[in-house]
Amino acid sequence: MNEAKDASSALIAYGSYAPGGENHARLAFFAGEWRKGFVLGRRHMSDDDIGPGEDLIDAWVLEFPRPQADVNSPEYQAWARRLSDLWMGLDNVMGKKMARHSRPWWPEGVDISADAGAAKMASIYLPLHRFDELVNQADESQPVPPAEPEPELVSEPELATEEDFDLATLWRQTYTGEKENDHSHFIRLIKDTHSDQFDALFVDMPDGGRFLERLKRLFADHLPLKKSTQVLGEENSGFHVHPLARNARPMDVLVELARRDIAQRAGFLRARDKTSHAEALDNLTFVTGKPEHPEWEIAGDALDAFADEVRYSGPKRPSWHYGLKEACHGIDADYVLQDWLMLFLLQPDLPQPKPRPRGGLISRLGLRRESPSLDLEPAYSLWKAGGRYEIDGKKCCVYEVERREG
Numbered sequence: 001m002n003e004a005k006d007a008s009s010a011l012i013a014y015g016s017y018a019p020g021g022e023n024h025a026r027l028a029f030f031a032g033e034w035r036k037g038f039v040l041g042r043r044h045m046s047d048d049d050i051g052p053g054e055d056l057i058d059a060w061v062l063e064f065p066r067p068q069a070d071v072n073s074p075e076y077q078a079w080a081r082r083l084s085d086l087w088m089g090l091d092n093v094m095g096k097k098m099a100r101h102s103r104p105w106w107p108e109g110v111d112i113s114a115d116a117g118a119a120k121m122a123s124i125y126l127p128l129h130r131f132d133e134l135v136n137q138a139d140e141s142q143p144v145p146p147a148e149p150e151p152e153l154v155s156e157p158e159l160a161t162e163e164d165f166d167l168a169t170l171w172r173q174t175y176t177g178e179k180e181n182d183h184s185h186f187i188r189l190i191k192d193t194h195s196d197q198f199d200a201l202f203v204d205m206p207d208g209g210r211f212l213e214r215l216k217r218l219f220a221d222h223l224p225l226k227k228s229t230q231v232l233g234e235e236n237s238g239f240h241v242h243p244l245a246r247n248a249r250p251m252d253v254l255v256e257l258a259r260r261d262i263a264q265r266a267g268f269l270r271a272r273d274k275t276s277h278a279e280a281l282d283n284l285t286f287v288t289g290k291p292e293h294p295e296w297e298i299a300g301d302a303l304d305a306f307a308d309e310v311r312y313s314g315p316k317r318p319s320w321h322y323g324l325k326e327a328c329h330g331i332d333a334d335y336v337l338q339d340w341l342m343l344f345l346l347q348p349d350l351p352q353p354k355p356r357p358r359g360g361l362i363s364r365l366g367l368r369r370e371s372p373s374l375d376l377e378p379a380y381s382l383w384k385a386g387g388r389y390e391i392d393g394k395k396c397c398v399y400e401v402e403r404r405e406g
């Protein structure tokens with residue numbers, strides 16, 4: 001692949017997100033050198049408000065170098081997954097009023113008319129109200145990170161036809177290895193399936209039934225008082241998970257859940273000999289309130305290291321893992337929920353959780369101290385209660401998000 005043409009391996013920053021700008025702190029934790037140059041456009045009400053045009057607008061680019069490894073190697077696959085996670089995270093940070101798109105960037109000092117080949121394609125976030133063509137084309141126009149190589153098969157995989165397009169059938173084919181199907185099919189696998197059909201889909205997964213148990217619990221905890229299955233012609237009626245007002249907890253409980261979650265992550269990193277990362281999490285001070293411009297220090301790196309270890313370490317993932325992640329994404333399950341749901345599929349060697357009563361308040365809040373070294377129950381309980389946290393230097397800032405009635 002020609003890296004110069006691969007927009008997913010570079011990011012353009014301009015306006016307040018450029019080096020020195022008030023919003024650059026959101027991007028400053030990325031390692032690498034920002035190079036100054038320009039993009040074409042027209043500035044309107046502010047430095048962030050750019051639209052189509054032929055003016056030269058100062059812009060900086062940061063490249064994410066591709067590893068010098070075969071695309072089928074574990075090193076390359078891990079890099080591709082991290083890159084995909086990076087873009088998904090940035091999409092959330094930039095919000096729904098911005099769309100990621102590919103645009104040419106030229107280094108400083110280049111004459112466009114004389115050296116058009118000097119341009120590099122890179123990803124840039126553009127205001128939707130200035131680019132009408134992106135409103136309905138955002139998904140298609142966003143550059144897709146290099147695809148993870150599919151598992152090697154003895155013969156060419158047989159793709160399902162439209163006549164075969166039954167999600168339960170496609171899932172069983174992919175799960176058993178009978179047939180390799182496009183993972184994007186499974187975006188609707190969970191959200192359009194009634195919970196009483198989950199057993200048939202997921203009962204034999206190799207984690208002792210823990211994904212199935214957690215999925216059912218997720219539905220029970222977040223199912224609003226309306227139908228969970230999609231009705232033909234009824235738009236957006238499939239199940240999507242959101243924090244609900246009925247699950248809210250006081251702020252002191254949210255802080256305690258955040259402490260327990262951070263402690264589990266630190267313990268996991270320590271067991272993986274990542275001592276400096278574990279100590280950075282151990283030394284965090286817990287405060288309340290969402291930070292405006294969080295500083296990214298070693299504790300933030302520690303959480304990234306934890307995510308890499310949980311999601312990507314160990315043996316090569318089977319193809320159906322990626323289909324299941326797509327299904328989780330289809331119900332708006334973010335990485336916190338995906339990791340909780342799939343933990344014992346991603347890390348099958350984790351200790352078996354000890355049987356424990358579920359009726360008491362401590363159990364329901366995920367605060368029981370004899371829980372295994374890593375089960376992510378505090379993370380789930382915090383998410384369910386509408387709590388979140390962000391790292392700001394040496395502080396863990398715990399705050400609340402909007403909860404829906406239901």
